[in-house]
Amino acid sequence: MVPLNWYLMLSATVFMIGVFGFLTRKNIIIMFMSVELMLNGVNISLVAFSHYLQDLRGQILVFFIITVAAAEAAIGLAIIIALFRNKSTAHVDEMNEMKG
Amino acid sequence: MLAKLFFGYYAAVIILLSLLVVTRKNPVRSVMWMLLLFFHIASLYLFLNAEFIAAIQVIVYAGAILVLFLFVVLLLNLREELKVKRFIGSWPAGLFVSAAILAIVINVIRSFVLVAPPGRYSIEYIKEATHTKALGTILYTEYLFPFEIASLVLLIAIIGAIVLAKRKTRSH
Amino acid sequence: MNNYLLIPFLPLAAFLINILLGRNFLKEKAHWVSILAVAGSWVVAVMTLVDTMAGKTINQDLYSWIVSGNFKVSVGFLIDQLTVVMLIVVTTCSTLIHIYSVGYMHGDKGYYRFFAYLSLFTFCMLMLVMANNFLQLYFGWEGVGLCSYFLIGYYFDKKSASDAGKKAFIVNRFGDFGFGIGIFMIFLTFGTIYYEPVFAQAGGFANNTVNFLGYDVHLMTLIALLLFCGSVGKSAQMPLHVWLPDAMEGPTPVSALIHAATMVTAGVFLVARCSPIFSLSETALMVVALTGAITSLFAATIGLVQNDIKRIIAYSTISQLGYMFLACGVGAYSAGVFHLYTHAFFKALLFLCAGSVMHAMAGELNLQKMGGLKKYMPVTYLTMLLASLSIAGVPGFAGFFSKDEILWLAYSGPSPVGKLVWAIGTVVAFLTAFYSFRLIFLTFHGKFRGTHEQEHHLHESPKVMTIPLILLCVGAIASGWVGIPHLLGGGAHFTEFMKPVLGHPEGHGTHSEEWMVMAVSVIAGFSGIGLAALFYLVRTDIPVKLAAGLSGVHKLLFNKYYVDEFYSFLIVRPAIWTAKNILIGITDAKIIEAIVNGVPKAIGGFSQVIRKVQTGFLQHYATIMATGILIIIALMLLR
Numbered sequence: 001m002v003p004l005n006w007y008l009m010l011s012a013t014v015f016m017i018g019v020f021g022f023l024t025r026k027n028i029i030i031m032f033m034s035v036e037l038m039l040n041g042v043n044i045s046l047v048a049f050s051h052y053l054q055d056l057r058g059q060i061l062v063f064f065i066i067t068v069a070a071a072e073a074a075i076g077l078a079i080i081i082a083l084f085r086n087k088s089t090a091h092v093d094e095m096n097e098m099k100g
Numbered sequence: 101m102l103a104k105l106f107f108g109y110y111a112a113v114i115i116l117l118s119l120l121v122v123t124r125k126n127p128v129r130s131v132m133w134m135l136l137l138f139f140h141i142a143s144l145y146l147f148l149n150a151e152f153i154a155a156i157q158v159i160v161y162a163g164a165i166l167v168l169f170l171f172v173v174l175l176l177n178l179r180e181e182l183k184v185k186r187f188i189g190s191w192p193a194g195l196f197v198s199a200a201i202l203a204i205v206i207n208v209i210r211s212f213v214l215v216a217p218p219g220r221y222s223i224e225y226i227k228e229a230t231h232t233k234a235l236g237t238i239l240y241t242e243y244l245f246p247f248e249i250a251s252l253v254l255l256i257a258i259i260g261a262i263v264l265a266k267r268k269t270r271s272h
Numbered sequence: 273m274n275n276y277l278l279i280p281f282l283p284l285a286a287f288l289i290n291i292l293l294g295r296n297f298l299k300e301k302a303h304w305v306s307i308l309a310v311a312g313s314w315v316v317a318v319m320t321l322v323d324t325m326a327g328k329t330i331n332q333d334l335y336s337w338i339v340s341g342n343f344k345v346s347v348g349f350l351i352d353q354l355t356v357v358m359l360i361v362v363t364t365c366s367t368l369i370h371i372y373s374v375g376y377m378h379g380d381k382g383y384y385r386f387f388a389y390l391s392l393f394t395f396c397m398l399m400l401v402m403a404n405n406f407l408q409l410y411f412g413w414e415g416v417g418l419c420s421y422f423l424i425g426y427y428f429d430k431k432s433a434s435d436a437g438k439k440a441f442i443v444n445r446f447g448d449f450g451f452g453i454g455i456f457m458i459f460l461t462f463g464t465i466y467y468e469p470v471f472a473q474a475g476g477f478a479n480n481t482v483n484f485l486g487y488d489v490h491l492m493t494l495i496a497l498l499l500f501c502g503s504v505g506k507s508a509q510m511p512l513h514v515w516l517p518d519a520m521e522g523p524t525p526v527s528a529l530i531h532a533a534t535m536v537t538a539g540v541f542l543v544a545r546c547s548p549i550f551s552l553s554e555t556a557l558m559v560v561a562l563t564g565a566i567t568s569l570f571a572a573t574i575g576l577v578q579n580d581i582k583r584i585i586a587y588s589t590i591s592q593l594g595y596m597f598l599a600c601g602v603g604a605y606s607a608g609v610f611h612l613y614t615h616a617f618f619k620a621l622l623f624l625c626a627g628s629v630m631h632a633m634a635g636e637l638n639l640q641k642m643g644g645l646k647k648y649m650p651v652t653y654l655t656m657l658l659a660s661l662s663i664a665g666v667p668g669f670a671g672f673f674s675k676d677e678i679l680w681l682a683y684s685g686p687s688p689v690g691k692l693v694w695a696i697g698t699v700v701a702f703l704t705a706f707y708s709f710r711l712i713f714l715t716f717h718g719k720f721r722g723t724h725e726q727e728h729h730l731h732e733s734p735k736v737m738t739i740p741l742i743l744l745c746v747g748a749i750a751s752g753w754v755g756i757p758h759l760l761g762g763g764a765h766f767t768e769f770m771k772p773v774l775g776h777p778e779g780h781g782t783h784s785e786e787w788m789v790m791a792v793s794v795i796a797g798f799s800g801i802g803l804a805a806l807f808y809l810v811r812t813d814i815p816v817k818l819a820a821g822l823s824g825v826h827k828l829l830f831n832k833y834y835v836d837e838f839y840s841f842l843i844v845r846p847a848i849w850t851a852k853n854i855l856i857g858i859t860d861a862k863i864i865e866a867i868v869n870g871v872p873k874a875i876g877g878f879s880q881v882i883r884k885v886q887t888g889f890l891q892h893y894a895t896i897m898a899t900g901i902l903i904i905i906a907l908m909l910l911r
Contacts, residue, residue, distance in 0.1 A: 002107045007148075008209045010111045014118050016202035021122030023194030023895050024187045029127055029173055031891075033134060036165065037118055040141055043157075051148040055219035056226075056235055059153050060243055063235075066160050067250045071257030073165045077172045078264035085267075090176055093188050096888030188891055197898045204905055 007048035015041030026091045028083075032076055039069050103147075110144050125186045127173045131166055138162045149223055152232045276330065276351055278316045279359060280398040282309040283366075286391040294384025302384035306391045307370045313398070314363035317356070324356045325769070331404055331468060338407075342463060350404035350467060354773045357609060358401035358541055361616045364747070365533040366394045368740040372624055373525040375737035376631060386426065386523065393419035397534050401541060406455045406465040409542070413451070413506065416535045417444050423526040424519045436518035443515040447505015454498030457482075461491060471548040478552045496549050496556035499542060500563075507539030507593045510567040514836055516590055520582040524627030527582060532589050532623050533616040540596040540612050544605045547774055551603065558689055561601025561682075565693040568594025570833070572703035576710070577819075577829045579639045581626050584711050588663065589619055591700060595678060598693050604681035604777040606770040610755050611674035613766075617747030618662040618671055624741055625656035628733045629715060633726060639714040641726075646716040648730040651738045653716045655745040660712050662748045664705035665797040670752030672794075675701060677757060677767075680789045684781035694789070701793050705800025713808035759786050 018041060021034030043062045050058030084090055117137035124130045138161045145154035188194075226234050239247055286309035294302045333346035351359075370390060377386050396419055400412025417440075425437030455465060461477060462470045480491040503509070508516035519531045530536070543550060543560060550556055568591040575587035592615050599608035630637065632649055646653045662669035665676070679701075682694040720727050732738070754769075756762020767776065807815050819826045828834070 002103050004214055005209050005212055006107060006111070008212065009206055010114065012202060012205045012209060013115055016198045016205070017115070017118040017122055019201070019898060020194055020198040023198060023891055023898060024191040025122065026184070026186060026188050027127060027176075027181070029169065029176070030122065030130055033130060033169060034122055036134075036161075037121060037137075040138070040161075043153075044141065044144065047145055047148050047150050047153060050150070052214055053216055053219050054222050056221045056238055059150055059235060060238060062150075062153050063156070063239065064246060064250055066156055068253060070160055070165060071253050073168055074257045074261040075264065077168055078261040080172055081175065081265045084175055090181075091184070092890050095890070099886060099888030188889075190892070190895065193895050194891070194898075197895060197902055201898065201902050201905065204902075204909065208909070 004048060004052045008045055011041050011045035014044065026093055028080055028090050028092050036069060039065055110140055114140050125182060126178065127176065127181065131169050131173060135162055135166055149226060150231065152235050275316055276320050276349065279313045280395050280402060282312045283391040283394040283398065285309060287388050287395060290384050290388035290391065294388055298384055300383060302387045303374045306387040309391060310363065310367045310370050310394055314367045317359040317363045320351060321356050321360055324351065324353060345405055345407045345465065347408060348404040349402045351402065352773050353770050354544060354609065355401050357613055361613055362394065362397050362401065362534050365529055365616055365620050368744055369525045369529045369620065372737050372740040375734045376525055376627055377523065389419055389422045393530060400538055404467055406458060410455060413538060416538065417441065420530050420535055423530060424522040426522050426526065433521040436521040440515040440519050443512050444505045447502045447512055450498045450501025454495055454502065457495050457498060474548050474552060490553060492549055493553040493555045496553045497559060499546055500556065500560055503539030503542050504563065507536050508590050509563050509594060509597060510570060513567060513571065513590050514839060517583050517586045520586050524623055524630060528620045528623035531586065532619040536589065536593060537612045537616065540593065540600065540608055543597065543600045544609050544774060547605045557601050557603060557687065560597050561687060561689050561693050564594040564597025564601055565696040568598065568700045569696050572700045572707065574829055574832050575707040576703060577826060580637045581629065581639055581711065581715065582637055584707060585622050585626055588704065588708065591704060592619065595697065598682065598697060599678040602682045602685045602687040602690050602693065604678060604685060605774040606767045607674065607677040607681050609770060609774065610766050611678055614670035614674040614752050617744055617751050618659040621655060621659040621741065621744040621748050624744065625652050625659065628652040628737055628741065631733050632730050634729055636722065636726065639711065641722040642715045643718040644720040645730065649732045651732060651741060655741045657712060658745050659748050660708040663708050664801055665701055665793055667794055669749055673752035673755050676790050676793055677755065679793050680786055681777050683789050684785065685777060698792055698796050702796035702800045705797040706804045709801045709804035710808055713804060717809060759783065
């Protein structure tokens, strides 16, 4: 039997890799993929908890997270398209309209 | 022992693939590695007796979301993309912060012990009722309202995506 | 039956319709909405009167207004005998004056606005009298004050009018301040501000004292006097009477409705309503009686020498209000309310007649420029004459019965100052008759003293104005017949009707004493009329000589005892000086300006520095956020 802690460590690792990608990559599409990675990391821990607690509600939560992730991907990519159309770039370091 | 070996394989591959996703220069490759990653995560879910979740992981993530990503990646000028640096200037800061948080969290998880009475959805119960049916029963009874709201969220996402991505026809 | 709710809410609806649609849609037809609404209220009020005469009273909460801890207030209605009398007075006068205004305000550019405010006033006044708790009373009280302000300053492009409006508002603040504290004291003492429990428990606190400003004060006296503060302001008693004569800057129908018949009597209503509290304090009652008596004497003497037709009637109003307080102060609440009720008719009538005269004289107010109007405006003359007979207390007219009842109860009642205020009241009766007929004789008799143009212009007012005059005249004559005393073979029905609310004052005197009091007041009235006739019809040289001979007294009276000048010296000028030199000069220029300018300067300088943090790069923000999370997690683990 694999201990729950292992799953949690895996989940944390995937999540933090996602964070790392989000914090460092230039390309906005990869940043977005990193966000999906973070969501997957969370899902792993939720499913693991659900299994070990013998409670299906964790999986219900995963179900909703996937729903939201799909919605987020649709909107986020639409925003990227609109952005790309205006700025002709997908690099976040070339966008600093908010500079004070 | 066999279970641990299997878990070890999946864990190692998932971490490796995650790293590949966030470090590849070519976005198309990132997407491809991510596809593989999602299949591995789906397999991990099967391990945890979550067949339905594994199925939608493949169908929704691998089938729908990643295809969307691929479409958008095609917009980019790949040749230009391969010439520039992949990380921003302050990448060591990002690395440090995420590594530090990871270290702390792993340290905490090591001493984590699950203390809770087991719920009513034991493996035997799920096997008898089948996983999809058990999940569906909860979803359509206890979580009916959130489920309806989720449908609204998707509707809004559809409308929002169309409005945002639509080319402005009126020019002035 | 809940149709009594229509009484206040019909005028409110009329106000809303007029204020929202009046300017663009209703325009010259604005009066229809208001008149129909107020007339509707009148009909319902009469139906309510019938119900109440059958012994049915209503005390009902309608809507929970404020709930905070054990402080609960509802919008609620109490309809008992006192309320119903006020309802009849308010709706009757209001309806007739609305109709009169159609003629009087014809062609005015703010026509819809005038009717909107008039309806709003009616609503507030009805809320005031129908309240079943002190807060709603206060709401109506301030509401009528606000409408009074609007309507005094109705001709706001005239400086004296807007000044008069402000003066009325500010002077009333003094009284309402005390009133407000009175309500707080009631809540503090009884834990509720509903009439019913307050009056029921009041007796239990009859001997309590309370520490107020460092003195041990008799609790009921304190509450009664604080409430009376509000009455003094609203009903223009000494020393807060100064606003009412100036309020005559408003249109005449407003003077008739607000500053004679209804709003100013709210103070009397308050004292009558709180009679269970006032009755527990002999001191408070004495203060009320003396204030009333002194005010009535004081205002009547001023009225003797004024030349402005509306101001004379205004001083007469103050004087008559003093009479009502005098009655309440000797414990004869029902007599006070009776006088309130008869006074509403003849005083509204006097004002409307004055308005009719002004209409004919193209706005002229000076008595010395009138004269001989009798033949030009017979209806106005006749109605005004009858109103004056009523106010002078000529037997048979409404004013006679109410005035006589007050004087008799003052004379025979248990109050320690009863005999004194009776004597003052009798003198005032004489003065009242004198100045009322001075007004009549100077206006309608003799030769016309104005210009030829004015004489050419003279005409009787249109029917829409004279018909309300005639109807009010019926009230001025007949309204007193419901209270004919036993002595004259009547049933004293009014007092009987009021008994459940206001109790029954018992006069201790013989029939011969009662005859004597009545005879004295009748003689006082007739001698006043006779003296006025002698001075202004027969020997017109006497007043001039008298004024010259007693020039000191005349000047004192003519300048209204210099009260305005005294206040100006004592309060207004120091306030203006403080505002100019200290508030504007130091506080505003040196302190507030410094803060107002200094703070943005400091913020501006600081933000110039701190804006460098905002790089505009998304990932810098994200990294800082992640660092924050790292620090929080680390702190939680280290603890």
